[in-house]
Amino acid sequence: MDGTQIMTLGLGLEAPWILKDQHLDTSVSPHRLDLYVEAERGSLYPCPECGKACPAHDFADKTWRHLNFFQHHCYLHARVPRTKCPEHGVKRIEVPWARSGSDFTLLFEQAAMSLVKEMPVLAVSRQLEISDTRLWRIVHHYVGRMLGQLDLSKVEAVGLDETASRRGHRYVTVFLDMQRKQEPVIFAIPGHGKATIEAFSAFVAEHGGDPDNVVEVVCDMSQAFLSGVAEHLPGAEVTIDWFHIVQTFTKALDEVRKRERRQQAHPKALRWAVLKNTEAGNLTANQITALQELVSDRSAMADAWIIKEKLRWIQQAPTPRGARWRITNYLRVMREAVTDQPLLKPMAKALNTLERHAEQVVRRWLSGLTNARLEGMNGLFQAARSRARGYRNEANFIAMIYLIGSPVGRMLDQAKST
Ligand SMILES: [Zn+2]
Secondary structure, rough: OOOHHHHHHHHHHHHHHHEEEEEEEEOOOEEEEEEEEEOOOOEEOOOOOOEEEEEEEEEEEEEEEEEEEEOOOEEEEEEEEEEEEEEEEEEEOOOOOOOOOOOOOOOHHHHHHHHHHHHHHHHHHHHHOOOHHHHHHHHHHHHHHHHHHHOOOOOOEEEEEEEEEEOOOEEEEEEEOOOOOOEEEEEEEOOOOOOHHHOOOHHHHHHOHHHHHEEEEOOOOOHHHHHHHHHHOOOEEEEEOOOHHHHHHHHHHHHHHHHHHHHOOOOOHHHHHHOOOHOOOOOHHHHHHHHHHHHHHOOHHHHHHHHHOHHHHOOOOHHHHHHHHHHHHHHHHHHHOOOOOOHHHHHHHHHHHHHHHHHHHHHHHHHHHOOOOHHHHHHHHHHHHHHOOOOHHHHHHHHHHHHHHHHHHHHHHHHHHH
């Protein structure tokens, strides 16, 4: 077996393609290996439309970057014919080693996609010595292609939340199929308004699903999300995620702290103590002292803290009926505590929010849905974003969200092995 035969096997070349020539240039840096592939003279090629063996009409010279040959950059050159089919006329054929329109061989692209799943794109582009712009083009092609094959015919329960895409309040909204055990992300789109739900609904319909079959949605209390769901996923019951209720009260509590601090100074340890989960047992001695002071003096902050802590009483309700009853009575008692207390206005607002969404909060006792998984995925997306030191644009961030959290990554692996 000579060198040419080895290279032919390595490239996976099949008739009519043969390796005609090869040239290693060590006078340039990095060194490069050029491989020249040709079809035997007089060969017939399949028409791209019907597959009928046709003669070549003319040829064009093309070059593809291939996997490195050891440390040398490797390029594949071929004269690619256009066939002349009696039925379909003159058409450029597809070569077996590259997809049309790409300057890279399929093997090169597969290697690039495997690396992109493991490390930041900028690092991969340095490793492969191609520009990150060209690498992103490959990523977008494969993510888009795999997304096109996504089957959403069984989607019935959906979780959605926003994730920060860059500094300055830019967001991407991510949608999860709550019944998918692995890689639950099925859609991601820039923005966090009503239009994101409309786009999701259309996406489901384009992928074999029916937006009317979505019967459960879990999200936060954003009015944009809620009205979007009402309009574009009309069959869905909404569960307001418990985490977001607690978050609303925690923010209100912080607001009370700031207001009151303008009037009287709090010990510094207090801020962290009230923001931490007091049941977690992770308070310092200073924080515990500060908390004891807080409870013994009748500050607005103390009242606000109790209002927030007593949410747990609702959370522990055994049944939806019990939860409904507890919310009603919680609101009645806590409203009395905030009446005529200007410093507690933020808590009064939080109570109104809870009342407005009471039925959707109770829904969690029926649907069993939480956004905990989405919160976890969000951590992965943000870790990737910070490893990449941000993304140049939202489309790139979204492509990474799909690679990390959706079935796209696995579909790529499977496509490779066939
Ligand atoms: Zn044809």
